[in-house]
Amino acid sequence: MRPFEKPCDLGRAGAPLLRSLVGLSAFAFAIGHGSLVVAQPPEPSPANAPAAPKPSTAPDDIAAPTPPPAGAQFPEVPPIIDDDEFERAIPDIAAEDDPELDRPLETIAEFERRLTAVAASGDADAAEDDDAADGAPVVDGVAIPALADGDVVEAIGDAPISDVELAAPLPPLESFDVEPVEYAEAEEEARDRSVTYIVQVNGLDAADAASDVDLADLFSDLSALYDGDGKADNAAMVRARLRADADLMQRILASEGFYDAAIGTRIDRTARERNAPLTVILDITPGQRYTLGSVSIDAEPTVPPALIADNFPLTIGEPIVAQRIQGAEAAIALKLPEEGYPFAKVGQRDILLDGATGEGDYTLPVEIGPRSRFGAIETTGDLAFDAEHVEVLARFERGHLYDSRMVDDLRQALVATGLFATVAVEPQRTGESAGDDTEYVTTLVTQQAGPPRTIAASAGYGTGEGLRLEGSWTHRNLFPPEGALIGRAIVGTQEQGIGATLRRSNAGRRDRTFELVAEATRSNYDAFEAITGRVAARISYDSTPIWQKKFTYAFGVELIATSEDDYEFTRGLRDRDFYTIAGISGQVGIDRTDSLLDPTKGFRITTLLQPEGSFAGGFSPYMRARVDVSGYYPVTDSVVLAGRVRVGSIIGAARELLAPSRRFYAGGGGSVRGFGYQQLGPKDPNNDPIGGRSVNEAAVEARYRFGNFGVVGFVDAGQVYRGSTPDFSNLRFGAGIGGRFYTNFGPMRLDIATPIDRQPGESRVSVYVSIGQAF
Template sequence: MIRPGDLTLLAAALIAVPGQAQTAAAPVEMRAPGAPATDPELLRPLTPLADFTVEPVAPPTASDGKPVVIHYDVSVAGIAATGVGDQFDALSTLRENGRKSESMAQVAIRADEDVKLLEKLLRADGYFDAQADSAITPVPGDAARLKVVLTATPGERYRLTTITLTGPATVPPLLARSAFKLQPGAPIVAIDIESAEANIKLRLPEQGYPFVTLGQRDIVLDDVTHGGDYTLPVAPGVRSRFAGIRLEGDPVLPPAHVAVIARFKPGELYDNRKVDDLRRALVATSLYSSVSIEPVPPADSAVDSDGTAPVDLLVKGGRGPRRTLSGSAGYATGEGVKLQGSYINRNRFPPEGALEYDVIAGNQLQSLGASFRRSNAGQRDRSFQASLTAANQDFAAYNAKTVTLAASLARLSTPIWQKRWTWSAGLELTASREHDFDESRSTSDARLYGIVAVPLQLGFDSSDNLLDPTRGFRVTIRNSPELSYQSTVFGYDRSQIEGTAYRRVGKNIVLAARLRTAEIVGASTAEIAPTRRIYAGGGGSVRGFGYQELGPKDATNAPIGGRSSVEFGTEVRYRFGNFGVVPFLDGGQVYDASLPKLTGLRYGAGIGGRYYTNFGPLRFDVATPLGRKPGESPVSVYISIGQAF
């Protein structure tokens, strides 16, 4: 054994004498004065490799001679305080193979890979001195099981000592440094460094610098202080203002209409958020198969005296399918089966002038309609629509044949583009032939009605999803002053207020509630056309009852509608994967008075199933009336798309 301080030199010398054959000299021992003599065994020549006999270790075999599957246990020591355990578990080669192998050599290869992985993860997390090794040992008494132990020595974690961003100044100053969220003292973690750099490329284009570029980072580590000096060159590029719109490829929409959709005006400071908003708005038109928008670098001579330059936006997009043929089917107790189909040409009258035909075929409702809609009509998110519809409605409350000509100007939500504030204002002209009831409500007669209505609507929506909300609330106010002509002309006013609220409880449960009131003032129930009266009951109202089933009834127990109503409902929406279960309780009533009361309320309870798709949940509800009366169905079924409210 060589102790510290000993100096032992072993050498073999060859002495060459001119003109004579060379002979091997005896080994010469050289040591410091007073040093102990060297062990003679150390001077013995090594055995030639060719004389070794290597016998490979045979893997364990079963009694039938087939190789035994080797199982192994894996444990990792030394990383509990580092935070890389979850990453290692997800990427481990040893663990991704079910902890079994066909040979011990394969286990060793996997262990070596995981050693490299451990060191890589630790260094990416700021432990630049990290080392790891592995040990594989048999489990006593079990020849087909091994124990693999990985041991890591992370060392000290390195932290940022200084942060220096170089490059031209910005307006306002230090934009890049404020976007680089890390501060001295923060651990040098690879993903944090990359995220901070990406934030520069995200934030500067929002502040007028669309052409920012980053140079090569430099981090100088000090293994004594365990600190690092970080340097990053930042070239912000020219400060820019919005200018014009350019098109490349198929000009789906003209530049002037694209400018209408944009939420910025020429001359405004460049903001990449508004560019992304424009891209999403163009996608929402459904006229594009794909859309990209890029700022066009200006010429050096275009820079103005204030240091900014006008920048055009280059819109590239492919034309999407202009025509769509679609259909849907539904069923509800009291409404029966309803099949609906539509054909739409989205750009029949450019720009964004859509022509749509709709047909409904049901055992209680048949209709045919045509409509024209101009989207983004002179202003972003504003639409103009005109329609002509003929319908035959044969419900328990009335039988009506109607023709309606309507026009409206609106700002409404869509499944793609949900808005917080919505509104609409319109005009409706309706001619109808409807069955009405005399004052005794014992006989029925067909009457002709001419109705002029001015429907108005204002809505506020803070929910997180149009078809499947989980938080927030909605409030919608509707009002429709109307003139009705029979033998004389008289007026009345129809109004409705509805509020819904949603709250997530835990991970998979959403509580939902709804309250709705409606009133008609200015005319008696008998004067108002049956199709304009207020009804309740059905899948979008009080479930457990048939469509329009609640409220006053005639001598034959058929509903005749009323002038006011109150409705409410609660749901507990439990979701698991793509499925859901929804127990619910609804209540409400229709009154002949012009103001709603809280007397004679009827309740319905039930349970529903949900299947969640990428466009919204499919709904299947089954409900029963509480305190069922003669003539009321014991069970009602509702099938549709979207939640009940």
């Protein structure tokens, strides 16, 4: 039994009550255990006679208590509090001390009549002195009046008795006002309403000043809070972004050597204006910045001995910056394979930080592997060509010290053939000694041949040239290795043609090409109208996007049969003639620019010589010669000045003996912009160009590039002369502006130009659209 928490004095009259409570507890305990056992004195009964059951007084639906078995002996239960102790705890109150203790209690009816009588007489004191008085009850000296049915009115709080509203009856339910309460202020919006916020970063200035990286800009670029533009669907989203940004800031600071940085976050809601943005705050304590206390590379000796040390840029005392650490490790991982160690592996770094000194001891394990030399080339997979042709593409030979740059170059050359869906090049250990403590490695080429056929198309437009569309179909490996068949067709407003080419790429040498060409074209220009057939063979060694060469060459032979019209001054009309031309050609080039398709610095020189002869009216040999020089100078990172000069001459034959298509012309998008195609130089009485035996051209461009776009301003000049020597007289000038859109295969060009000192019959504006720079 739980004891009373506080003393409780029940008085003498409470003794029977306490005993009753004890008995009630015993009763409840018995009920809880499923039976109620009542101990009574046994009644006399005959021997061995069963006790007679007592009649049950319980209702029918309540089970009667089970009587104890005959002869059951119950243990004596001691009382919780014996009578003597209970009597001692109750104080003695004598009747003579308080006569009211011996008076019997009045009935309820007598009590109500007495209170009513007191209320009617107004004598509150009489209620306490007159035992038989009838009247109203008195509360705090105020009599409570009786109602009509004899009940009394109870006082409510401090309300005066005279308040008739308290005594008024309640209104009926049907007249109760159930309209909702309208508040003075609008109801608060849902908790998930959208919110706005501003971001405040405190304490980053010291770390930002010590770092080479703008940490504030780096954080804003990667921050989830800044990425949200100050808006969120709810406050929970703001808190989630704040937690993510705290982790981000911790990583940023650690990457700059602040490993003890502490980031505190909070959201300031003190703004009192309604719908005012929250202030999201990051409080940053960068702590000390750790520096390198020691740098140790755990590796075996290399050849040369200082190979790793000379190419590992970390120094003692510099801050531990993640970008510097990773860059130094990458430098080793790249340099060792370039110097004969194809199997070198950089292990997991270890940096032991000392919080007392602010220094870190850096250790890097490196497995250098065997020093190696190139051995055999093997190939596997779905082959486009065999290992023998792979050796033609390789720029290394057996016995050369292994260089991963040569392996990458071979991989790029294989991709450039266009014959593979996938291709991989990797070294394989052989264990075969190559002397000088080196071993041979096998270069394994894994091929997956791709579709060999392609369809291509190009388009261009130029004033005087009109619209030109060219399409081609190519089977790049019809005659392995790399024996291609190319069919092409030209459809234009002033030129149409078809042709076929057999081309062997990488013919016996990388980037050397052999071609056989057969074509038929029809040209209809102001200078001439021609139907021409041509057969030619050519061998060239040219630059490619993968390997831009400093020296290039090309030579070949060609046979041309053409029917062309020309103006005969002696007869004063245009007449058609047939020409058969045979010749050889040779070209050499020097390239010192930084890009094949879009140079920004350096120069180029190309010389073309074409000894040939015409069989029209007898054999007439002559020499066509042309020299092109271009240069590029970067004024700033985005502005380049470019210029070019072209000089050409035909020696050994009069102009009238030359086929019109073999003479020099000037004007157009690739020549002097601002003028129509072939419009400069001598003209006939119909003002149509007739070409000449010499030409000179010049151009200057200012190229400004911003992103993938560019603007070009240019001035071109040029002229064609009757004689074989250009005299640079009577130069014509054109000026204009152009736009460039730079792609991964070269710039797309749109130029608009106008002639300076325009002559009658010349266009005011000329437009040129093509791919690539003008020069």
